[in-house]
Amino acid sequence: MIKLLLAEDHHLVRGAFVALLGAEPGIEVVAETGRGDEAVRLAVELRPDVAMLDIDMPGLDGLAAAERIAQEAPGCRVMIVTAHGRPGYLRRAMAAGVRGFVGKDNSAAALAKVIKQVHDGGRYIDPELAADALTMEECPLTPRELDTLRAASGGAPVSRIARELSLSEGTVRNYLSSAVTKLAVENRHAAVRRARDMGWL
Amino acid sequence: MIKLLLAEDHHLVRGAFVALLGAEPGIEVVAETGRGDEAVRLAVELRPDVAMLDIDMPGLDGLAAAERIAQEAPGCRVMIVTAHGRPGYLRRAMAAGVRGFVGKDNSAAALAKVIKQVHDGGRYIDPELAADALTMEECPLTPRELDTLRAASGGAPVSRIARELSLSEGTVRNYLSSAVTKLAVENRHAAVRRARDMGWL
DNA sequence: GCCCCGCCATGACAAATGTCATCCAGGATC
DNA sequence: GATCCTGGATGACATTTGTCATGGCGGGGC
Known part of the structure; x- marks a missing residue:
């Protein structure tokens, strides 16, 4: 049973995710929150197997939260689910050791698959977002x-x-x-x- | 049984909504789409009881879609679910004859209740968003x-x-x-x- | 009819912005 | 140690802006 921590700022969407993933065999949602700082605290306290983070959240954004979790709860694998396919986000996420990065355009089944893949030590990057990031030059600004x-x-x-x-x-x-x-x-x-x-x- | 049309651009969120509302007794999701224009077409074709629209969608935004549905499928009651609590949006929605307006910060149970309320001919406006809209002056720009x-x-x-x-x-x-x-x-x-x-x- | 208001347009002036040549400090290189 | 390079910093200058006063036109409302 994969212990999952869910962080997503909109109650409604979060609730829907919980319903969706709770029904998935092999996955158990052990905690949920709408705040990034809260997510870090919960990851440290509960030591879930996987933390699934949205990017725009109050308190601490998902990318910053991912960095903190990597430091303070090293056993917890982190994946990002986001609506905004900004190429730079993917870069930052990779630098933070994130193991999964998917857009909200994917199907629920795909999401569950990624969670399991990440839990098993694998990585998964949304191919479309990856393509954007790769064809794109590094940020040229100082x-x-x-x-x-x-x-x-x-x-x-x-x-x-x-x-x-x-x-x-x-x-x-x-x-x-x-x-x-x-x-x-x-x-x-x-x-x-x-x-x-x-x-x- | 309330026949519900669901329009929301992110697959994942939409799928989650379907799972959530499908489980709700008395509600049946008869169609789902990620595009506003598509939503109008489906409303005309399938004549659902209630159409639940997100605001930012490709093709046609939720508010414009609401206007079109009011004209072309008058029996269909429309409600808006949005992440952005822009006061002006509420105004436009009201002008389009929308009967429900809720933020994505609400709970799933609350959402189901609103759907039923709207279906029964009632109206529901998120109190918080309503307060914003009322305290706010009309757009002063020509x-x-x-x-x-x-x-x-x-x-x-x-x-x-x-x-x-x-x-x-x-x-x-x-x-x-x-x-x-x-x-x-x-x-x-x-x-x-x-x-x-x-x-x- | 008259007046007001929105719309379109000018010209002039002050202030903010964009551009450029230049300089300095520190790190890398030789 | 001399040299080169880069990021950081500055002031001078041209251009783009924001502001204001003004005026003409046309459509509604009284």
């Missing part, structure tokens, strides 16, 4: 450029970004400009959008 | 302002927006400026964000 993009994401003016990061306005403009060039877009707002779409932000 | 905001949403420069809408650049700047003022934000990009958050865009 840490500083990412910082400024992040700070600019709310539409904040350069002056505020500069204050926030304790930089001169000129410097901020430079980083943004260089990000815009690298991403081949027209201005920083488009750059923010693009970086976010890629899962880099 | 159609033209919305057009320009929409065109600006990708981070496009004014020149391109002007070409797209066949307006002079000055006019575009005017609309955007007025939108920025009305929404009390710092620039058009923040205005786009805000309008989108409100469900106005």
Whole structure:
């Protein structure tokens, strides 16, 4: 019997997952939560065989939670289920030692199969998402450029970004400009959008 | 037996819903789809008692689908299930004659109850979302302002927006400026964000 | 009819943004 | 130690923006 920890922020979807996977022979849902930090705590406490995490959750996002679980509950295998096929997410997940990565576009049967595969020490990456990630170049932005993009994401003016990061306005403009060039877009707002779409932000 | 049409774009979530609601006594899922246009077609063809629609779907979004179903399959009662509690969405849904509006944060039991309530001719609005919509002012933007905001949403420069809408650049700047003022934000990009958050865009 | 409002358009000016040449510090290389 | 390179930082300059005052046009409402 595979002991499964389930983390997904929407009650309804989570409840549906529990119903679905609870019916699956060989799988037992031992805990469920809607928060990432909560998921880490439960993984440490209950030591499930597999933790299945959504990405966007309050408290701690699924990728960060995966990293923490890998450190604090090493026996627990982690898989990510997400609606957003951002290529960068897959990269981060791999770096965190995640063993399964599937989109919410898959069938329930496929999901159960992946859970078992992951439990048996295997790996499974959604082929479509994997293709995206492989054909895609590495994030070309430097840490500083990412910082400024992040700070600019709310539409904040350069002056505020500069204050926030304790930089001169000129410097901020430079980083943004260089990000815009690298991403081949027209201005920083488009750059923010693009970086976010890629899962880099 | 309530005949239910289910429309939700993620296979996995949809499958889970089917499993969940199929187990519910008195409810029978007669059709399921991941596309809005498909949902309209199925509603017309199968005449289910209740159609349960997600908002973000390919083909036709849930709100537009709701409008079409109200016209083309009047006997079918429509309810919306969504992850995004944008106040504007609720408004549009009400205008389309939707009889149920719930967030994905609810429990499965609550969902089944709402389905039955809607089927019996009642209405149900998620109290939390309703409160948001009521405390919130109507969208203050003119159609033209919305057009320009929409065109600006990708981070496009004014020149391109002007070409797209066949307006002079000055006019575009005017609309955007007025939108920025009305929404009390710092620039058009923040205005786009805000309008989108409100469900106005 | 008259007035108001939304829509379209100009021009001018101030402020924010994008671009570029340049410089510095530290690590890698030879 | 001299050199090269990269990421980080800066200020000057051109361009793009946001803002404001203004005016014309057409359709509803009174």
